[in-house]
Structure formats: C-alpha cells, structure tokens
Amino acid sequence: MHIKILGSAAGGGFPQWNCNCRNCESLRAGTFAGKSRTQTEVAISSDDCAWFLLNASPDLRLQIEATPALHPRNAGRDSPISSVLLTSGDIDQVAGLLSLRELQPFRIYCTPSIRRILQEDNSMFAMLNRVPDQVSWIDISCDGRFSLHGERGVGVDCDVFSLGDRFPAYVSHERIASLKPEEALLGAILTSSSGKRLAYMPAVPDIDDSLLRRLDEADLLLFDGTFWSDDELIRVQGGGSTAREMGHVPISGAEGSLRKLAGLRGPRKVLVHVNNTNPVLDESGPEYAEVRAAGWEVAEDGWSFDL
Numbered sequence: 001m002h003i004k005i006l007g008s009a010a011g012g013g014f015p016q017w018n019c020n021c022r023n024c025e026s027l028r029a030g031t032f033a034g035k036s037r038t039q040t041e042v043a044i045s046s047d048d049c050a051w052f053l054l055n056a057s058p059d060l061r062l063q064i065e066a067t068p069a070l071h072p073r074n075a076g077r078d079s080p081i082s083s084v085l086l087t088s089g090d091i092d093q094v095a096g097l098l099s100l101r102e103l104q105p106f107r108i109y110c111t112p113s114i115r116r117i118l119q120e121d122n123s124m125f126a127m128l129n130r131v132p133d134q135v136s137w138i139d140i141s142c143d144g145r146f147s148l149h150g151e152r153g154v155g156v157d158c159d160v161f162s163l164g165d166r167f168p169a170y171v172s173h174e175r176i177a178s179l180k181p182e183e184a185l186l187g188a189i190l191t192s193s194s195g196k197r198l199a200y201m202p203a204v205p206d207i208d209d210s211l212l213r214r215l216d217e218a219d220l221l222l223f224d225g226t227f228w229s230d231d232e233l234i235r236v237q238g239g240g241s242t243a244r245e246m247g248h249v250p251i252s253g254a255e256g257s258l259r260k261l262a263g264l265r266g267p268r269k270v271l272v273h274v275n276n277t278n279p280v281l282d283e284s285g286p287e288y289a290e291v292r293a294a295g296w297e298v299a300e301d302g303w304s305f306d307l
C-alpha cells in the first residue's frame with residue numbers, strides 16, 4: 001500500500017492567514033527552523049491505479065496538483081481518485097469535496113450522520129450530485145469493516161471505530177438531536193494486501209485501553225498532533241478553548257499522547273494535523289527534540305510510505 005501525506009497541518013494550515021504567533025511570524029520572516037504545511041490530507045493506493053483520499057481538505061486542489069500520481073491519465077475528463085473516506089464532518093476534513101464538483105464520478109464513504117449533515121443541511125454539497133452518475137454516497141457503520149472500492153483497480157480493507165461523540169460547531173442543536181453521537185468521529189485502520197496496517201486518526205479526544213490495543217497492532221500510525229499543550233490556544237489568543245475541549249488530546253503532559261503511547265511496540269509513529277501554534281514545528285526547539293527522542297516523527301507535506 002502506498003501512502004502519501006499531501007498535507008500535515010491542522011485547520012488553517014501553517015502559516016494561518018490571520019495568525020501572528022511566534023511560529024507564523026518567524027516563518028513569514030524567513031527565520032523559522034521548520035517548514036510550511038497545508039491542511040492535513042492523506043492519499044492511499046494498493047496498485048497505483050485507484051487512489052483513495054482520507055478526508056478532503058480545503059487545500060485539496062493544490063495538493064492534487066502537487067502530486068503527479070493523482071493527475072488525470074486519460075484524454076478528456078479523468079481522475080485516478082476513486083473514493084474519499086470521511087472520518088468526521090469538520091470543515092478542514094470535508095470542504096475539499098467542493099473542489100471535486102466537476103462532474104467526476106467517485107465514492108464518498110461516511111457514517112449516515114455525517115452524510116445527513118452534508119447533504120441535508122449544507123445545500124452546496126448538492127453540486128456533487130447534479131447528474132445521475134456523479135458521486136455515490138456510501139453509508140458505513142461506525143464499528144465495522146468494509147472495502148474502499150473504486151470503479152477501477154484494487155480496493156483497500158478498512159476497519160473503522162468511533163473515537164468521539166462531538167459533531168462540528170456548525171451543526172445545529174436540533175440536527176445533533178437527530179444524529180447518533182457515536183457516528184461523529186471515526187478512527188480508521190487500513191490494511192494492505194501484505195497484511196500491514198495503517199492507523200489513521202488526525203483527531204483523537206481521548207486515549208483508552210481499547211484504542212491502545214488497536215494502535216499496538218498497527219505498522220504505521222498517523223496520529224493527532226494538533227496541540228503540544230492543553231492551554232496552547234488560550235495562551236496564544238488570550239482566551240478560548242482548551243485542546244481537550246476541542247477534541248484533541250495534547251502531546252505533552254502526564255495524560256498526553258507522548259506518555260500514553262510510549263509503550264506501543266508495533267508502529268512507526270508520526271504526528272499529523274499539527275496546528276500552526278504547536279512548538280513541535282520548530283525543529284530547533286526543545287519540544288521537537290523531545291518528540292524525536294520519544295521515537296515520533298512530525299509529518300511534512302510530500303512524505304510517502306509503503307506498507
């Protein structure tokens with residue numbers, strides 16, 4: 001299985017348009033010891049023929065253009081992108097679907113709750129279904145196995161499970177009352193034809209024993225690296241929400257991901273969905289050194305892996 005990281009930042013990207021935090025300011029000034037990043041996006045393929053997108057970031061058009069494997073191959077209208085798996089309804093995970101509206105057939109796999117939010121409450125997504133043979137929406141259970149399939153090429157086996165019950169802030173209270181909380185946020189384990197496993201979870205609110213068991217069996221882990229500390233945004237903005245209130249377990253601290261996942265034996269561990277305020281982006285800083293010493297890598301746009 002080929003895995004390409006098209007984007008590795010959290011919502012807003014790095015630098016973020018309205019942010020002048022230490023990271024964003026010094027990146028713009030050319031004095032930052034680290035790299036810019038687009039919003040998190042991953043593409044996978046078993047055969048280099050059909051490609052599957054894990055979510056659809058707002059930067060998707062540029063990310064596709066930066067990745068020759070995702071360019072059209074046949075004359076006229078064509079794309080090797082067969083399917084999109086949505087793990088949540090967050091704007092930075094679904095807005096890119098609107099960049100795929102040019103009458104190209106593909107499939108979207110998501111829970112019924114996420115499909116209803118997008119299709120029934122957000123009329124712009126009807127542009128994906130202007131003609132009969134355009135996008136197919138496929139409901140998936142929030143706890144089960146299915147195969148990501150395209151019209152062409154080989155599929156990828158996918159196990160999903162619920163990671164949380166928080167729907168995006170743009171979803172109304174009335175709508176949330178009609179949805180299943182366990183369908184709000186998924187983790188995904190994607191298995192290659194050789195039996196190797198990719199665990200993909202760019203948003204993790206909490207780490208429990210059942211999650212630890214799943215992650216221990218993975219060969220590559222792409223994990224929520226949004227915030228270094230729980231109060232990171234509050235310190236930068238002077239107010240707002242903690243990392244945990246936003247549904248992201250922080251990297252540092254006694255209950256942070258670095259310590260909680262320190263005992264994993266199986267996977268290569270990579271942080272994705274890194275917020276522009278996160279000090280791990282600074283490769284000259286102590287936080288970056290601490291993460292690397294603990295066996296983690298900080299994903300960069302353009303990285304690829306084979307499983």
Ligand SMILES: [Zn+2]
Pocket residue numbers: 015016019020021022023024025276277
């Ligand atoms: Zn910033």
